[in-house]
Amino acid sequence: MAVTLRGSGQTPVQIVSTTSTTTFTSTATSPTDVTGFTVTITPTNANNKILVMFSTTGSATNSLNLYLNRNGTNIALGSGGSSKNATICSVPTGNNAYLYSYSANFLDSPATTSAVTYKIQADTDGGTFYINRRGSDALFASPATITVMELAYA
């Protein structure tokens, strides 16, 4: 979905959003693309900012780390983590019967008028992680949503 808005100053210029109801399960220990969790926006002005917002649910037998990636580079990372620096680090209880909610916002400055693709990657420090479902069964399902909003910073 894409919405174009009009205005000046620090106002929304356009909004693009993707929602995926596809489940994703993996044992990957390095950042791996979560299928369907991606959105592309083409800024109208290189000075404008992009507000990135994403949310999903998931669980893990050990840990689940989520990464915001812009055009192949991870951004909005923590620092100083001896194991992981991610956008969201989560160490659930080890009981994958629980379903957790994850969300984050990040104000990005891509400084371009070319298409910018944001995607969410995920990994674990061991075991299995689950996106849009819990691990113990498929009784519960929810969507993953990533929305980007171009803000005029004239």
Place this chain on the structure above:
Amino acid sequence: MLDYAQILTVNYPTAQWALTGNSYDGLDWLDSSPKPTQAELDALWESTQAVIAAKEQAAKDTKASALAKLAALGLTQDEVKALLG
């Protein structure tokens, strides 16, 4: 319904893989070991369910045993509840 995520988690816990949705076509095998065939995975569903059921039962048994030991020490159910949250 057959659950490939469960089958893979139980039977290939150390392999690297990614599964989109719940179909064999969505399985991306990231590991150096050979990718299991759909027939091999399908054949593991029954034993996987048994493993999961056994784990769940073991957890219930452990909890019941712990509660019984606490009761034997004289703790009331309310006290145990306060202790465990």
